[in-house]
Amino acid sequence: MEKIQTKIETGDCLEILNHYPDNYFDLIITSPPYADSRAKTYGGVKPEKYVEWFLQRSKEFLRVLKPSGTFILNIKEKVDEGERHTYVIELIMEMRKQGWRWTEEFIWHKKNCHPGKWPNRFRDAWERCLQFNKSKNFNMYQDNVMVPMGDWAKTRLKTLGKNDIVRFNSKVGSGFGKNISNWVGRTMAYPSNVLHLATETSNKSHSATFPRMLPEWFIRLFTKEGDIVLDPFLGSGTTCEVAKELKRSSVGIEILPEYVKIAKESVKEDQFVLFEKRGKYERKIKKGHNKIRRTASRRVSSKTA
Amino acid sequence: MEKIQTKIETGDCLEILNHYPDNYFDLIITSPPYADSRAKTYGGVKPEKYVEWFLQRSKEFLRVLKPSGTFILNIKEKVDEGERHTYVIELIMEMRKQGWRWTEEFIWHKKNCHPGKWPNRFRDAWERCLQFNKSKNFNMYQDNVMVPMGDWAKTRLKTLGKNDIVRFNSKVGSGFGKNISNWVGRTMAYPSNVLHLATETSNKSHSATFPRMLPEWFIRLFTKEGDIVLDPFLGSGTTCEVAKELKRSSVGIEILPEYVKIAKESVKEDQFVLFEKRGKYERKIKKGHNKIRRTASRRVSSKTA
DNA sequence: AGCTCTTATGAATCATTGA
DNA sequence: GTCAATGATTCATAAGAGC
Numbered sequence: 001m002e003k004i005q006t007k008i009e010t011g012d013c014l015e016i017l018n019h020y021p022d023n024y025f026d027l028i029i030t031s032p033p034y035a036d037s038r039a040k041t042y043g044g045v046k047p048e049k050y051v052e053w054f055l056q057r058s059k060e061f062l063r064v065l066k067p068s069g070t071f072i073l074n075i076k077e078k079v080d081e082g083e084r085h086t087y088v089i090e091l092i093m094e095m096r097k098q099g100w101r102w103t104e105e106f107i108w109h110k111k112n113c114h115p116g117k118w119p120n121r122f123r124d125a126w127e128r129c130l131q132f133n134k135s136k137n138f139n140m141y142q143d144n145v146m147v148p149m150g151d152w153a154k155t156r157l158k159t160l161g162k163n164d165i166v167r168f169n170s171k172v173g174s175g176f177g178k179n180i181s182n183w184v185g186r187t188m189a190y191p192s193n194v195l196h197l198a199t200e201t202s203n204k205s206h207s208a209t210f211p212r213m214l215p216e217w218f219i220r221l222f223t224k225e226g227d228i229v230l231d232p233f234l235g236s237g238t239t240c241e242v243a244k245e246l247k248r249s250s251v252g253i254e255i256l257p258e259y260v261k262i263a264k265e266s267v268k269e270d271q272f273v274l275f276e277k278r279g280k281y282e283r284k285i286k287k288g289h290n291k292i293r294r295t296a297s298r299r300v301s302s303k304t305a
Numbered sequence: 306m307e308k309i310q311t312k313i314e315t316g317d318c319l320e321i322l323n324h325y326p327d328n329y330f331d332l333i334i335t336s337p338p339y340a341d342s343r344a345k346t347y348g349g350v351k352p353e354k355y356v357e358w359f360l361q362r363s364k365e366f367l368r369v370l371k372p373s374g375t376f377i378l379n380i381k382e383k384v385d386e387g388e389r390h391t392y393v394i395e396l397i398m399e400m401r402k403q404g405w406r407w408t409e410e411f412i413w414h415k416k417n418c419h420p421g422k423w424p425n426r427f428r429d430a431w432e433r434c435l436q437f438n439k440s441k442n443f444n445m446y447q448d449n450v451m452v453p454m455g456d457w458a459k460t461r462l463k464t465l466g467k468n469d470i471v472r473f474n475s476k477v478g479s480g481f482g483k484n485i486s487n488w489v490g491r492t493m494a495y496p497s498n499v500l501h502l503a504t505e506t507s508n509k510s511h512s513a514t515f516p517r518m519l520p521e522w523f524i525r526l527f528t529k530e531g532d533i534v535l536d537p538f539l540g541s542g543t544t545c546e547v548a549k550e551l552k553r554s555s556v557g558i559e560i561l562p563e564y565v566k567i568a569k570e571s572v573k574e575d576q577f578v579l580f581e582k583r584g585k586y587e588r589k590i591k592k593g594h595n596k597i598r599r600t601a602s603r604r605v606s607s608k609t610a
Numbered sequence: 611a612g613c614t615c616t617t618a619t620g621a622a623t624c625a626t627t628g629a
Numbered sequence: 630g631t632c633a634a635t636g637a638t639t640c641a642t643a644a645g646a647g648c
Contacts, residue, residue: 082441083406089394101388107412107431109499117495120445125497126412136387140425150641155615189640190422192430194414339621384623419622420639428640429622503642506619515621 004226004249006240006267010260013232013253017060024064025251026139026227029218029239031074031210047080050087051094057232058095064230068139070222071100074108074210076127082120088128095132103138104131104193108214111198129195129218144220146188153186215239216246223248237263309531309554311545311572315565318537318558322365329369330556331444331532334523334544336379336515340392352385355392356399362537363400369535373444375527376405379413379515381432387425393433400437408443409436409498413519417503434500434523449525451493520544521551528553542568 009016032054033045045053061071077088092102106129113125200211215238219229225247231239234252236259243250244267254260314321337359340352350358366376382393397407411434418430505516520543524534530552536544539557541564548555549572559565 083408084410086398086401086407089397092394093391093398096391102391103388104426105389107414109412109414113497115494117447119447120443121409122447122495123497125499136425138425142422142424142427152641190427192418192428192640194430336621381621383621387624415620417620417641417643419620420641421622421624422638423623426623432621504620506642506644 004244004247006244006250006252008234008237008240008252008254008260008263008267010254010257012255014057014060016253017057017064017232020064020251022063023066024228025230026066026069026248027072027219027222028061028065028069028230028232029072029074029215030231030233031235032233034075034078047078047085047087051090054091055094055098058100059098061230061232062099062134065134067135068137069134070103070138070140070218071132072106072218072222073130073132074127074214075130076124079121092130099134100132101134101136102130103133105129106131107194109194109196111196113199129214139222139224141221141224142190145191145217147191149187149189210238212238212242215242219243219246219248234263235259237266241266309549309552311549311555311557313539313542313545313557313559313565313568313572315559315562317560319362319365321558322369322537325369325556327368328371329533330535331371331374331553332377332524332527333366333370333374333535333537334377334379334520335536335538336540337538339380340383340390352383352390352392356395359396360399360403363405364403366535366537367404367439370439372440373442374439375408375443375445375523376437377411377523377527378435378437379432379519380435381429384426397435404439405437406439406441407435408438410434411436412499414499414501415504416501417506434519444527444529446526446529447495450496450522452496453493514541514543517543517547520547524548524551524553539568540564542571546571 058071065071075088075091077085079085096102108127108129110125110127113123116123195214195217197211197213197217215231219239219242223229223246226249228249228251229239229243230250231252234240234254237252237254240250240252240263252263254263338350340350340355363376370376380393380396382390384390401407413432413434415430415432418428421428500519500522502516502518505514520536524544524547528534531554533554533556534544534548535555536557539545539559542557542559545555545557545568557568559568
C-alpha cells in the first residue's frame with residue numbers, strides 16, 4: 001500500500017502555501033473562521049473586509065489545487081443588523097472572477113441545531129457547503145457515498161420480476177425508463193445535495209468544529225486512497241484525522257498554537273496506534289465504517305418506519 | 306368576522322400593480338418563472354436578462370408592500386454549462402440596492418426531488434425561500450407554526466409530526482383536552498429555517514405548482530386573519546386558495562389565460578361550496594386537515610422508528 | 611377504517627443528434 | 630458553429646384501487 005502522510009503546519013495559510021507547488025492537492029475542504037468570529041484568534045476579520053481577506057487565500061487555493069480537484073467551502077453568513085450579510089454571495093461572485101467554477105451548493109442540514117428564540121427569526125439549521133472547481137471535469141467517486149434506498153423499493157421492486165414492465169412516457173421523459181428490471185434487487189441509491197448530519201456535541205475544547213461526517217463524506221466523494229487533502233483552516237484537526245483514517249494524505253494549516261497542539265496530538269496518537277497496535281487500528285477503521293453504515297441505516301429505517 | 310376578498314387578475318404584474326396603492330399588502334409570496342423555464346408561456350427569460358427582468362417587478366413589490374410586511378421569494382438557480390448560475394445571488398445584491406432588506410433564507414428541502422444520475426452531480430433536493438423586508442420590524446406570528454416535539458409525538462399524538470409543519474389551530478378543541486395551553490409550552494417547539502416538504506405529484510393539470518404547505522406555512526407565519534396577500538406569479542392559484550382557506554384576502558396575478566382559468570375555477574368552486582353546500586365545505590376543509598395529518602404521521606413515524 | 615398494492619409524475623441534468 | 634429538440638438516466642411521494 002502506498003504510504004500516506006499527515007502534516008500539520010502552524011501559521012497563516014497565505015504564507016504557508018507559498019511552499020507548496022502548483023496542482024498539488026486533490027481536495028481542499030475547510031470551514032474558515034466566519035467573519036467577526038474567533039476575533040481573538042484570527043484578528044477578527046470584519047464582514048466588510050471578509051471577501052478581500054478570503055480572496056487572497058482562495059487565490060492560493062486555486063493555484064495548489066489539481067485541475068481534477070475540488071474545493072469545498074463550508075460557510076454561513078452571519079446576521080448583521082437584522083439582515084443576512086452578503087459576504088458569502090459576494091465571495092462566490094468574486095471567486096468566479098478569480099477563475100473558480102461554482103459547480104454546486106450542498107446544504108448541510110444541522111439536525112440538532114442550537115435551540116433559541118428570537119422575535120423575528122427562527123433557529124438557523126443549515127449551512128452552505130459550496131463546491132468550487134478549476135475545470136468542468138473533476139474526479140467524483142459517487143459510489144463511495146451511496147445510501148440505502150427508501151422502503152418503497154422493497155415492496156415495489158420486488159414484485160416487478162417480469163422482464164418488460166414499460167412506462168411509455170409520451171410527453172415528459174421522466175419517471176422510470178424502459179428497463180425497470182435493472183432496478184429489481186437494488187438496495188442503494190445515490191444521495192442528493194442535501195446532507196442531514198447532526199452537529200457534534202463533542203467534548204473537543206474548541207469552537208466551530210464541524211462533525212466528522214462532513215469532511216468524511218466529501219473526502220470519500222472527491223478523493224481515492226492515497227490522494228492528498230488540504231484543510232487551510234484546520235482548527236483542532238478533524239479533517240486530518242478523518243483523512244488519515246480514510247488512508248488519504250493530508251496537510252492541515254492552523255494559525256492558533258493551541259489548536260495546532262490539539263491537532264498534532266490527535267494525529268500522533270493515531271500514528272502510535274497505526275505502527276504499534278495494528279489490530280486496534282483495524283478495529284478503529286472498522287468502527288468508522290460501521291458508524292457510517294449505522295448512520296445511514298438509521299436514516300433509512302427512519303424513512304421506512 | 307371580517308369579510309375577505311379573493312381577486313385574480315390576468316396580465317403582467319408589472320402592469321397590473323400600477324392600479325394598487327402604496328403599502329397595501331401584508332405579504333407577497335411567489336414562485337416566479339425561473340430563468341429559461343416555461344419558455345413557451347412566459348417568453349422564457351434568459352438567465353442573463355433575468356435580474357433586470359425581475360428588478361422592474363420587485364420595485365413594484367416594494368412599493369405595494371406594507372412597511373410591516375414580508376416578501377417571500379421561492380427560487381432556485383439552474384445549472385448552466387456545469388455551473389450553478391449566479392442570477393439568484395446577483396438578484397439578492399441588486400434588490401438590496403433597491404431598498405430591500407435580505408432578512409433570511411429559508412431552505413425548502415424537497416424530499417421527493419427529481420431522479421436522475423450524472424457523472425459530476427447529485428440530484429437537486431432543495432430550493433431557496435428568500436425572505437425580504439422593507440424594515441427591520443415586521444410582523445411575524447411564530448406561534449402559528451409551532452411544531453410538536455419529543456416523545457410527546459411518539460406517545461400521545463402519533464398523528465402529528467416532529468420537525469414538521471402542522472396546523473396548530475386544528476388541534477385545539479379536537480379532543481386533546483382543555484388544558485392544552487399547559488403542555489403546549491413543553492411539547493411544542495418553534496421550527497427552524499429548514500422546511501421539509503415533498504413536491505406535489507398530484508394530477509393538477511399544470512406544472513410547477515409549489516406544495517400547498519409552502520404558502521400555507523408562510524401565510525400563517527407572516528399574516529393574521531383578514532390580512533391581504535399578493536402572489537404576482539399566481540400560476541394555477543395555489544396561493545389564493547390557501548389564503549382563502551386561512552381567511553386572508555388575496556390578489557393573484559397571472560399572465561397566462563389557461564392558468565387564470567384554472568385558478569378562478571378553484572376559487573369559484575370554493576365559493577360555490579361555501580355558500581350553497583356548507584356541509585360539503587366543512588367536509589372539504591376537514592379532508593384538507595386529514596391530508597396534512599396523514600403526511601405528518603408518515604414523517605413522524607419515520608423519525609421515531 | 612385501515613391495510614397493501616399499483617401507478618403517475620415532479621422548476622432535473624447531460625450527451626447526442628439534427629437543423 | 631450555435632442552438633434547439635430528443636433520449637437516457639434515476640427516486641420518492643401521494644392518490645387511488647382493491648380487499
